Amino acid sequence: MTDDDRDPSDFEEMLRRMMSGGQIDPEQLRDALSGMQGQSFDPAQLQGFMAQMQGMFSADPWQSAERQALHIANQDGQSIAAGAQASLADAFGLANLWLSEATTISELSTPPQAMTRGEWVAATLPVWKEIASPVSTSIADALMDALRTQVPDEMQGMVQGAGQLMRGLGGSLFAGQFGQVLGRLSLEVVSGGDVGIPVLPAGTAALIPQNISAFGEGLEIPDDQIALYLAVRELAYARLYRHAKWLHLHVLSQITDFARGVTVDIDALEDLASRLDPTDPEELRAAIEGGALLPAQTDAQREALTRLENLIATIDGWVDVVTSQAIARLPDGARLGEAARRRRAVGGPAEDALGALVGLKLRPRRLREASAMWQTVTDAVGVAARDSLWDYPDLMPSSSDIDDPSALVERLQASERGEAPAADEFDEALARLLDGDDFGQAPGGASEDRPEDDAPGEDSAPEDDAPGDDRPEGDRPV
Template sequence: MADDDRGDDDFQELLRRLLGGAGDLDPDQLSQLSGMGIDPAMLNTVMQHLQSTMAAAGDDGIPWDAAKRQALHIANQDGLGVTQGQRTDLDAAFNLARLWLGEATTISELGTTPGPITRGTWVEKTLPVWQELAAPVATSISDAITRTLEEQTPEDMRQLIQGAGRIMRTVGGTLIATQLGRVVGDLSKEVVSGGDVGIPLMPDGEAGILPQNFADFGEGLEIPDDQLALYIATRELAHARLFRHSKWLRLHVISQVTDFARGIHIDTDALEDLGSRIDPSQPDEIRRIVESGELLPPRTEAQNAALARLENLLATIEGWVDVVTEDATSRLPSADRIAEAVRRRRAVGGPAERALGSLVGLELRPRRMREAAAMWRAVTEAVGVAARDGLWDYPDLMPDSSDIDDPSALVARLQARARGEADPTDEMDDALARLLAGEDPAAPDGAEDAGSDDEGDDPRPV
């Protein structure tokens, strides 16, 4: 065999070994690379890094530990913990909030003791949910990278990249995991409490306030800290109580978010363009492009519909929390001002939350929160606290978007139920009742069946 042919075979074998993740190169192979004009030390370092990343990745090819390390690094940069004074003040706020909520809702107390938490603790407690939300996007990017590699590789080189699939998946997964870690770390500097983002991030039945961020929230409001702490503690407890009471609600929210995320796909053309113009030595540029949402194409109609359902659900939850918090904190002189500040903050969001929206294509904004709060206020005034809170007992009792648009039908149903009457029915209910009774569901109420037993009306020939 000619030396050139042997050299090509050796190089192809090296590529197969590298792309297949076969481990470190032995000295003989390293000397071959040197003869080819390739820096063997640099290449071996790259491969070691890739293989350690692959080892840390889970079955989905996403190294979530990297996201956690990145998020904790950002969250713990200031090195500040919770002071004894902060703990004392927030414990007092939570204790009074618990008593006030007992007058505003029939939903029971938490089984755990709420209190102040650090930014790092918030990251550790909430990261599992963030991973669940980001996983579909990470998988989509990994699939797009692998597909693009396969499509653009010449036919005679296809065999060389057969072992590269897992590496490419790991590259895509690492890209998202790293950016997610950065975004969650930044978000830990913005959120004031566990339920601040509006979705159930904290473990079931847990609640907490981040003292460092609480101090930033109160800056410039000219409201006493004890009133702010009491209001935020009341709102946080109401949110946590609701999700603990309605065990199905947590899964309902997360399922709707992930259903939306699973519809996300990566714009392959944008990915190719990214590869052609990016400078690998500028990681901040990679981060900017990924967080800008440039890789995500416009939402489909199905995704818009899913997003509308999710927004209605989040608004229904936030509206209830608003009304319960308003009633519980009615003794606070500055309650109205604090409530408006919280609503403005929820409506706008911070930089990290906006970056999260670009990263996963989802903005967690309860756009109809005021309308949902008005619905819950109408229900409370019409049937009282117990009947209102009973709507959270089962999924099929929960108000829907039509109830937010016009609460009158919901109020009428609840008032009829309170009087011991059957719920008002509509045409669909009536048709279903006729069908179950063996009657023609299309026939109007009181109509005779066409096949009457009256012999005088028998249309058959004698």
């Protein structure tokens, strides 16, 4: 077909198909747009189509994501049996008693709860939205950039005007895929702290009884023991985030800092569009979910990811040690602890999909090293001194403490003896500032930036202006 044979109504038909839920072939989009060059069409009618499409995609795409996630989460029911509710209440009650013997961090102010999978989706969606929104924006912008490269120069003005539409389309595409991944994740998680980041409000503890049995598959451990172990672990997470009120924001800010640096590979997107089969959208879904559109991480992102992994490992390590101490009476507690560590290290299929979707893996690679550090600290200074490290952000162990906790233990032991900690470079600089000393002062008291000729000394004042000589000028010795 030549350009002269194309009918501008082809473009209108394509828009109708999109609005009616039909599949759009990217080649058809290019043909329809290029076919409009030099053709007469009704701008008012086209503008009307654009307005309708903008209305379709101007709504919050995350509402659609929530509906998709809830559809998957609620397939097996939306209620918890009364017997399961009572069993979890008993597990949480005993877990609270055991945990209070293992940590000085106080109990929660609100009672822990049993959640359905759907309730977990609804309660955690605000945090997931905050994490994923930067990636959604990148994909929407990339779709707009890809469209600009596919249309002739004469159509660039219309493409620019359709920017909001394309961004809405990209955001809806990503949010829809994210909703499916989140729904599948709800079938795997067993608690609020199961994914390693605070997805529930600070101070909230919850278990998902529908998924507890799957946690113990192959272990041959009674469900009541599994529920008790998970209750202790979840309460430890929730107590920590309630006590260290700064920690919730600290973790999420590091995650969003990483996510803001995520961009979309335009070349990969255009390559995918050029060979996409409109009758089989699975390739597009697989590309988005598998992370094929996300480029390799930058150095800055790798550094941010390392900091985040160390932070999550530090939190998980503390929870691991406190939980192990609290469940010492549980017959199969050691096996359950090892199963939980393996689960955090390996993850599940939905967690893999989530990591690929936003370019972020939330598995603490240094969990065992962090647990060993917290155990060393506990053995050296006891529970109270250990837990005091969560009182302020600057007291929290660093990555170097995970490597070698000896310096941290020495600081804590010196504090117990009432000794002032050894001053570091920052402390010394702060002390000089408080004492009124100049920062530019060199060792020994001489100013580094004062010219040598102006430095005070024996010969600094002219002889005829020697201080202390009040005689008239004529009476002074020559």
